Amino acid sequence: MLQELFTPSVQHALDLVGIFVFAISGALLAVRKNFDVFGIAVLAEVTALGGGLFRDLVIGAVPPAAFTDLGYFLMPLVATVLVFFLHPVVERTQSAVNVFDAAGLGLFCVAGTTKAYEYGLGLTSSAVLGLATAVGGGVLRDVLANEVPSLLRWDRDLYAVPAIVGATMVVLCIRFDSLNAATSAIAVLTTFALRLLAMRYHWRAPRAWNRRSSTREKPEKATA
Amino acid sequence: MLQELFTPSVQHALDLVGIFVFAISGALLAVRKNFDVFGIAVLAEVTALGGGLFRDLVIGAVPPAAFTDLGYFLMPLVATVLVFFLHPVVERTQSAVNVFDAAGLGLFCVAGTTKAYEYGLGLTSSAVLGLATAVGGGVLRDVLANEVPSLLRWDRDLYAVPAIVGATMVVLCIRFDSLNAATSAIAVLTTFALRLLAMRYHWRAPRAWNRRSSTREKPEKATA
Amino acid sequence: MLQELFTPSVQHALDLVGIFVFAISGALLAVRKNFDVFGIAVLAEVTALGGGLFRDLVIGAVPPAAFTDLGYFLMPLVATVLVFFLHPVVERTQSAVNVFDAAGLGLFCVAGTTKAYEYGLGLTSSAVLGLATAVGGGVLRDVLANEVPSLLRWDRDLYAVPAIVGATMVVLCIRFDSLNAATSAIAVLTTFALRLLAMRYHWRAPRAWNRRSSTREKPEKATA
Numbered sequence: 001m002l003q004e005l006f007t008p009s010v011q012h013a014l015d016l017v018g019i020f021v022f023a024i025s026g027a028l029l030a031v032r033k034n035f036d037v038f039g040i041a042v043l044a045e046v047t048a049l050g051g052g053l054f055r056d057l058v059i060g061a062v063p064p065a066a067f068t069d070l071g072y073f074l075m076p077l078v079a080t081v082l083v084f085f086l087h088p089v090v091e092r093t094q095s096a097v098n099v100f101d102a103a104g105l106g107l108f109c110v111a112g113t114t115k116a117y118e119y120g121l122g123l124t125s126s127a128v129l130g131l132a133t134a135v136g137g138g139v140l141r142d143v144l145a146n147e148v149p150s151l152l153r154w155d156r157d158l159y160a161v162p163a164i165v166g167a168t169m170v171v172l173c174i175r176f177d178s179l180n181a182a183t184s185a186i187a188v189l190t191t192f193a194l195r196l197l198a199m200r201y202h203w204r205a206p207r208a209w210n211r212r213s214s215t216r217e218k219p220e221k222a223t224a
Numbered sequence: 225m226l227q228e229l230f231t232p233s234v235q236h237a238l239d240l241v242g243i244f245v246f247a248i249s250g251a252l253l254a255v256r257k258n259f260d261v262f263g264i265a266v267l268a269e270v271t272a273l274g275g276g277l278f279r280d281l282v283i284g285a286v287p288p289a290a291f292t293d294l295g296y297f298l299m300p301l302v303a304t305v306l307v308f309f310l311h312p313v314v315e316r317t318q319s320a321v322n323v324f325d326a327a328g329l330g331l332f333c334v335a336g337t338t339k340a341y342e343y344g345l346g347l348t349s350s351a352v353l354g355l356a357t358a359v360g361g362g363v364l365r366d367v368l369a370n371e372v373p374s375l376l377r378w379d380r381d382l383y384a385v386p387a388i389v390g391a392t393m394v395v396l397c398i399r400f401d402s403l404n405a406a407t408s409a410i411a412v413l414t415t416f417a418l419r420l421l422a423m424r425y426h427w428r429a430p431r432a433w434n435r436r437s438s439t440r441e442k443p444e445k446a447t448a
Numbered sequence: 449m450l451q452e453l454f455t456p457s458v459q460h461a462l463d464l465v466g467i468f469v470f471a472i473s474g475a476l477l478a479v480r481k482n483f484d485v486f487g488i489a490v491l492a493e494v495t496a497l498g499g500g501l502f503r504d505l506v507i508g509a510v511p512p513a514a515f516t517d518l519g520y521f522l523m524p525l526v527a528t529v530l531v532f533f534l535h536p537v538v539e540r541t542q543s544a545v546n547v548f549d550a551a552g553l554g555l556f557c558v559a560g561t562t563k564a565y566e567y568g569l570g571l572t573s574s575a576v577l578g579l580a581t582a583v584g585g586g587v588l589r590d591v592l593a594n595e596v597p598s599l600l601r602w603d604r605d606l607y608a609v610p611a612i613v614g615a616t617m618v619v620l621c622i623r624f625d626s627l628n629a630a631t632s633a634i635a636v637l638t639t640f641a642l643r644l645l646a647m648r649y650h651w652r653a654p655r656a657w658n659r660r661s662s663t664r665e666k667p668e669k670a671t672a
Binding site: 030031033034035036037038039040042043053057060062063064067068070073083084085086087143144145146 | 284432
């Protein structure tokens with residue numbers, strides 16, 4: 001077990017923030033898909049807790065945190081109520097939501113990588129599972145909404161890369177025995193900043209070499 | 225461990241009934257989607273066993289009941305054979321299927337909540353996992369069939385609410401130390417009756433407040 | 449624990465081959481769906497490791513092999529790089545890919561069934577889980593790509609049946625105490641050969657009896 005990165009209450013508060021912002025993104029998609037209030041709640045819960053649930057099942061931490069911490073379960077319901085009544089306001093503040101989501105990405109990939117390592121995974125596997133923790137909820141959200149996961153689409157700004165960088169920083173810190181609250185915070189902030197830059201400058205990842213259809217599809221780029 | 229709610233053989237028979245009716249709903253969707261006989265069997269198995277499988281993975285009851293009880297595996301195959309040869313008849317008796325499905329919903333949410341509590345989850349978490357047990361198979365069915373889960377859609381009659389009520393009744397009985405065969409049966413029957421009423425009177429859950437598109441989509445209601 | 453079927457290094461090499469060919473099929477679908485390079489990598493990883501991951505979660509072998517063996521994780525990345533740069537070549541050699549995929553199907557269903565039995569599952573359950581190991585990755589691939597799983601579609605050549613035969617041969621060998629490297633190899637080769645024959649002669653499974661739409665959809669058959 002590593003030393004506590006943050007005081008437990010700080011860590012818990014950060015977890016709840018991450019869960020909340022991910023839940024908002026799930027609830028907003030549910031409203032756009034015209035789901036009813038239970039559909040909104042389900043999508044909020046799945047988006048917020050899905051990544052951590054997958055991580056806990058893989059490392060054998062059962063029952064998963066999502067089913068032992070009542071706050072984890074209630075936070076998405078708060079997001080549901082908020083989006084249910086105020087979704088036009090929330091949509092208008094989409095850029096604010098994106099900023100929070102970027103923060104959630106950073107928090108989840110660092111916390112996920114750390115927890116995976118604590119449960120005995122190797123360094124590379126810990127980073128991979130940290131990445132899966134951070135992006136897994138969003139993938140489940142899109143699968144349940146019957147859409148191609150935005151993580152996989154070429155016409156979306158970079159999402160995985162910031163999390164990969166953050167998870168890699170964490171395992172490098174572990175490798176060189178220097179993981180602590182300060183270096184963890186730096187990893188979170190780096191992920192956060194990279195994701196903000198990716199959105200600001202519309203960084204995209206390349207598609208397969210010589211993809212013939214690239215010209216045809218260019219107009220789509222504008223609508224992304 | 226709670227006292228046995230029902231005699232083991234009664235409980236097992238009820239489980240098999242629930243599995244069978246859920247399998248029928250999966251097999252019928254597979255026929256509608258034009259899947260081949262193996263596709264029908266896969267969708268029947270997933271619909272019938274998916275919710276319980278998820279519950280068992282979460283509470284750490286591995287290998288899950290779906291892989292230890294041969295009857296659980298064979299029941300969906302029986303449903304597959306039946307639907308394969310008699311699907312026009314089964315479709316015509318869709319309302320009968322819906323009645324059985326409502327019974328399955330009640331049985332699964334009560335049994336799931338009880339098992340989750342026996343494995344040490346808190347009251348709220350047990351109810352949530354009981355709900356997931358009851359609706360999880362149907363969600364997996366729709367995801368595999370590449371459709372928006374009917375659980376999430378606003379134009380479907382209430383499905384989650386009856387299960388929420390049933391699971392809540394179970395945890396209240398546990399809380400007040402009065403869970404037994406009689407109170408369990410009442411919870412099952414309440415869920416069952418609420419779902420039947422929801423179908424009879426087309427109860428729907430509200431969509432997000434001020435949803436602009438509500439007028440435009442009204443005609444869809446009739447086809448639901 | 450059964451005696452080692454093959455020497456550990458041979459078994460490991462066979463696993464890596466199976467992972468590699470499944471990853472190729474995932475990466476190719478990702479290119480067709482126009483995903484970016486990270487989407488290609490994710491789909492390659494999920495296709496290659498998804499089935500084994502599911503098996504390991506069900507039998508309680510956590511952390512799953514996918515997260516403890518670095519080679520398992522790296523192989524799909526090699527497939528990603530290859531497909532990223534050479535996908536027109538790989539597509540042109542689609543029939544070669546199909547041959548490798550058939551080999552992967554045989555290897556995974558035999559290895560999956562054997563591992564499930566070693567972890568204490570019954571004979572039938574072991575065969576079912578072996579089948580799920582072999583086909584699970586492909587189903588996850590199609591779900592993430594937002595397509596109807598090709599496993600379920602009537603207009604695809606038989607895929608499940610060869611794996612069912614292979615898994616059944618393994619459990620029969622276990623039952624009659626004659627599972628060894630030779631009989632395992634025969635089960636792998638039988639699965640492999642049946643799948644090749646199914647592709648060569650376009651064997652299809654029947655759809656539901658008296659399916660009215662069968663005439664209308666005949667033309668589709670040619671494009672499958």
